[in-house]
Amino acid sequence: MNQFTLLLQATTSPSDWVLFFGHFHPLIVHLPIGFLLVAGILEAGRRLGKVSVSDSAITNVLFWSAVSATVACLFGYLLSLGGGYEQETLDSHMWQGIGVAVFAWIAWAVKSDYVGDRIPFGSALYLPALVVAIVLLGTAGHLGGSLTHGSDYLTQYTPEPFRTLAGIPPRTQEVAIKPITDVNQALVYEQIVNPILKTRCVQCHNAEKSKGDLRFDTAEMLKKGGENGPVFVAGKGTDSELVKRCLLPEEDDHHMPPKGKTQLTEGQIALLTWWIDQGAPFDKKVSELNVNDAIKPVLASLGTGAPAGGAGLAASGPAPVSPVLTMKLPTPDPKAVDELKQTGLLVLPLSKEQNQLEVSAVNAKAFNDAQAAVLPKLSNQIVWLKLGETAITDAALAQIAKLKNLQKLHLEQTKVTDAGLKQLKALPNLEYLNLYGTSITDAGLKELAGLKSLKTVYLWQTNVTEPALAELKKALPDVEFVGGISEQAVAEFTKAGAANAQPDEDKKN
Amino acid sequence: MDIQDEIHDQLSRRTFLGQSSAGLGTIALASLLNPKNLFAGASAPGEMPELGKPHFAPKVKRVIYLFQSGAPSQLELFDYKPKLESMWGKDLPESVRKGQRLTGMTAGQSHFPLAASRYKFAQYGPSRMWISELLPYTSRIVNDLTFIRSMHTEAINHDPAVTFFQTGSQQAGRPSFGSWISYGLGSDNQNLPAFVVLLSKGRDGDQPLYAKLWSNGFLPSVHQGVVFRSGPDPVYYLNNPPGIDKASRRRMLDYLAKMHQEQYKHVLDPEINNRMAQYEMAYRMQTSVPETLDISKEPDYIFDMYGPESRKPGTFAANCLLARKLIEKDVKFVQLYHQGWDQHGNLPNDIKIQTKSVDQPSAALILDLKQRGLLDDTLVIWGGEFGRTNYSQGKLTKDNYGRDHHPRCFSIWMAGAGIKKGMVYGETDEFGYNIAKDPVHVHDFQATVLHLLGMDHEKLTFKHQGRRYRLTDVHGKVVKPLLA
Structure with a gap:
């Protein structure tokens, strides 16, 4: 300051x-x-x-x-x-x-x-x-x-043919920024940083109007800085003027963009910080930099395809959000949505602004394997699927395995078996798996080792044994396996309550 | 949806689609005028009108609010204050009280003798949380709990304080918490109300509860809380009277719907649609409610887990079990009210009886939700409308004392999705009279719960009598350090 x-x-x-x-x-x-x-x-x-x-x-x-x-x-x-x-x-x-x-x-x-x-x-x-x-x-x-x-x-934005008639060159710059298809392959400066600067900063920092003697219209000018010196210090995101100015309170005279102009979103600031932290490279791709858990969801929101790598890096702040919850998805086909609804399923968007869907069989107990064939029609959009207490069997899991963005899956109280679980290996984003009240055994449990994103598995009232569970816990230290209370455990639970109680209990009048 | 919007919707649909003879052109025009209609899809007659969606992806899908009416004493349960032991019987120093307001019940006292908890505290869990010996079951699940020890409210008497917690205003008439959530998020199960209320009593002569606490206020009436009672007839007047069978009920409803539609064409009152929706909901509930509340198939050990009272309809324990059943069916907001915490006198004995019937079922509910995988996206809230004073109301003896109302600090706990587990947030001073660190106002708490449900509390508004209303009025900040 x-x-x-x-x-x-x-x-x-x-x-x-x-x-x-x-x-x-x-x-x-x-x-x-x-x-x-x-x-x-x-x-x-x-x-x-x-x-x-x-x-x-x-x-x-x-x-x-x-x-x-x-x-x-x-x-x-x-x-x-x-x-x-x-x-x-x-x-x-x-x-x-x-x-x-x-x-x-x-x-x-x-x-x-x-x-x-x-x-x-x-x-x-x-x-x-x-x-x-x-x-x-x-x-x-x-x-x-x-x-x-x-x-x-x-x-x-002069449209053709007036553009050529007026002798205005074609919109070169606009074309130059390629839309991001795969985030991992995106050029960090060209496709992520520059578009942010172009939409939020260049209006006042360009060749004609260079407030603070600072220009963001080319990479060279950005490196050069302005009258107050360089705008970024490679490797020190939050110490860089570029980021500091955005983080100042909006009332502050030094805050950028000035009060009243469209402000940068939290995600955009995070991206700029991350880019500078990574040394502010001008020619690197996302995959060549360290992608930590904090920036992952922000990157995922830029395009399709979840950013890979960096899984082991420690994240600071709140727990990371699954990339499937932030990525942009195409609008679901209304016909497919109707087909799903006709089977008795509820189809609910996750939020107003997202195309991600939650599909629930809460009132469709008769939902069966044949009807499950409709699910893959929304394979992009279904992220939460609740099929607990329905009539599905292993056959339905073959269809569910096609829902590549699935994050939460409820299969409790169904007839799925070990054989069916094998198919779930194809779900790279699955974090929550509810298997309570199924006839899963140790053999089926082993199949879960292939699920890379898995965080919680519910195994109450299954045939899984303690030794097998202990072994899998070693292989998957980050996964929480939730069992439940058995009849014996309840007896112990209530006894412990009584033991803790005061000796002068019930001396009421 | 705004009532004006709804009327406008209906008008454009009716004019352009219903009576249109000009074909596609008018459909195109109608959808240009109001694009959301094009993909809205035809809703079946009497179906719930299209409701809101979260503003952003929610962490919490459902809420169980175990409201402890009458205000449990934080000093006997959660907020351990050894200083009160060493200062037992001495007057509350004026430097601590600072002349702050008292109720009429103790304002006239010439002395304010400090009263330490008669019950011992011990530390539990990796976070070494202090919990009273009155809560042996709760102390076993502290790893799943998040405590706020620095709650504060504006009201000092029960009715305004409960109303404030539940509606965001001390005056009656605003929509309650559950109604706002129903309005903002809609329903995840079209066969059950989104907002269900369960009531239980600690003892006779408790502070009363009023239906205004689960009222929809000025929101459309479909959002009001529906009281479910324990026992064979959970919802008043839901079952068909003798002599009426299901088919004739259906015929009656169909004719009624026709008449309602006729009336709606003339007066365009959205409440007519709400009423139709509620008749249809009630019809569906004739099947879904007995199904959902059927506890006959629950194994004995589940009843044992919730405690012996869980077999007795209408108790807090039985309601906890029902709450789980409702949550399994994706009811959005289950509000329990348990009375009997207003211990102005004879507190040590009364609180023991009270905790005995509340501690075990509360803990069992958490464990039961967890083993079923429901705690992953359900939030459970446990707390009263304010706290109790650190000085005794009336005579202080070694074994007996009372505590008056204290709005300046109290404790609540939460468990479940989206919040940090095993954490204590906020601190009170060593006397347990004022907040020392991280105060959480009732509006902050409401804003945080809405945030967890995927809603921006500043955007969840309803226009009524010329202004937009919010649950949090013009206040409230999301308590970010609580979020996981």
């Missing part, structure tokens, strides 16, 4: 008053635009005989055009003292703006009763002055827009 307060004081920045009024320029500037155009329209209408309007009315409009144009010029100058604009465009904009004011004054003067009569050939000057003022208004306004939004803002 201290460091950059000092830096800011070192550069000579204009006083608050200057910038306060300066920031009113974009507001005030619209008044002369409106007034002058009205004056022009009235004048034209009057000359064509379409409008009946008195000279004094037009004079009055012209007077206010001239006044507001002058104030706009003054405020515009104050704003320019804040710096950060491309000098050449700024100069033209300024002189043209002053031109508008001057010609507006001339037009008013020759039109008015007091001054007009004392100027020889005054009436001959009127029309040219008004026309020049309006033309300059157009060009100055355009340059002003270019200064604020960038020079290609207006024509950025």
Whole structure:
């Protein structure tokens, strides 16, 4: 903090008053635009005989055009003292703006009763002055827009064939960023970092408008930094200005993007931090960097395909979210959803913004193997599947094995057996498996060793034995196996309660 | 859904689809005007109107709220204060009390003698949590529990305090917690209400409970809590009266629906649709309720686990068992109320009787949910409306004392999905009078539970009488350190 307060004081920045009024320029500037155009329209209408309007009315409009144009010029100058604009465009904009004011004054003067009569050939000057003022208004306004939004803002989305007719080059930059298909293969700077900067920062940090003498439009400029020095320190994400500024409270003057502009999301900040932490490489792919558990879900949300690697890295903060819960999925086919509903299943989206689905057989006890054939039609979207207490057997598991994004699977109180569990190996994202009340034995349990994401398995009221479980626990130390209470255990449970009780129990009156 | 939206929906559908003779063009136009209708699919008559979805992927799918009405004493159960032993009988120092408000019941006392718990505490689990000997069963499951020792509320008397906890406002009339959740999330089982209430009594003469605590307030009436009673007739007037069979009930409902639809065309009152939905729900419940609440197939050892009272309908233990049955059927919000914690006098004896009937079933419920794999996405909440004072109300003797209402600090626990297990959050001062660290306001607690359910408490709103209302009013912050 201290460091950059000092830096800011070192550069000579204009006083608050200057910038306060300066920031009113974009507001005030619209008044002369409106007034002058009205004056022009009235004048034209009057000359064509379409409008009946008195000279004094037009004079009055012209007077206010001239006044507001002058104030706009003054405020515009104050704003320019804040710096950060491309000098050449700024100069033209300024002189043209002053031109508008001057010609507006001339037009008013020759039109008015007091001054007009004392100027020889005054009436001959009127029309040219008004026309020049309006033309300059157009060009100055355009340059002003270019200064604020960038020079290609207006024509950025010109459609063909007008694009070629107007001689605008094809939208090269847009095409250059390839959409991410497989996150692992994505170029970290090109496809992840640069798009964030482009949408959130480049508007004010580009060739024409480089606030703080900082440009994010090319990799070279980003490396160079701005007037306060470099924006990132490779390997130190949270110490880098680029990230620090985003994390400051929005009310803070140094917060970026400035208050009122679209802010970076938590995920975008996390991605920038992660990229800098990894040394801010400009030519590496996601798969070449360390993907820790914290960044995994954020990366997964960028495209299809879960990011691999980094499983062993310690994650700080909250427990990692399964990538299948954050990845973008295609909209489910409404016909398939209807087919599922017709079998009595409930189909519920996980949330308003997601296409992930939970499918529940809570009221479909008769749901059977034949009906399970419908499930793979939504193989992308089904992440939670509740088939407890239904009529399914091992045959249905062959269909379930096709649900590659499945994270939670309820098979409790069904007729599934060891043989069926073999098929579940194909589920790379399965974390929760409920098998309580099934006839699973030790043999079936061993099949689970192949499930890489597995976190919790429920085995109450199955035929699994303690020794087999102990062995598997060694092989899968991160998996929690939840048993349950047996008749003997209950006896012990209630006894322990009594033993803990006070000796003077029930001495009530 | 906003009532205005619903009327608008109905209008556009009826005008453009129902009476349209111009074919596809009008369908296209109607869906342009209101795109969500195109894929909404035809809902069967009387089906629940399309309800909300979570704002983001939820950690918790269902909630069981074991509400301990009357305010259990945190000092006898969870919040161990050895300082009170050394200061036993001495006056509460003014430097601690700081003139804070008392109830009329003790404000007139000339002395505020500090009373230590008559019951011993011991530490349990890897996190070395202090639990009272009154809770031998709860102390066995501390690894699955998350304690908040720094709850505080604004109300000092029972009715406003319970109302505040359950509706976010001390004044009656707002929708209750369960109604907001039903409104925000809809139902995961179309055959049962999303919000079910179970009541049990500790003893006679307890603080009363009112139906307003599970009222839908200004939300559509489908979201109100439905009280299930233990025993053969769990829902009042649900069974067909003698002489009416299922088929004739069905015919009656079909004709009634026609009449309702006719009426709806004239007055466009969304409550008519709600009423139709409730008739249909009641019809489905005639089958689903007896099925769900059937405990005859529960093995003996399950009853033993919940304790001897679990066989007696209407007890807290029996209701805990029913709560599990309802959760197995994906009921969203099961609210238990257990009365009898308001121990102004004779506290040591009364609290012992009370804990005896509450401790074992509460712990058994957690274990039972866990072994069935339900604790993975169910949240269980245990707590009252406020705490109790560290000084005695009335005479303090070695064996007997009472405690008055104390809103400035109290303890609750939670268990289940989305929160850190085996953790204690927040601290009170050494007198157990004020909060020393990490206070959690009732609105913070509500915001956190909504967050776990996948809802942003600031976005869960309903427009009524010209303003948008929230469960958390204009307050509440999600307690992030609690989240797993």
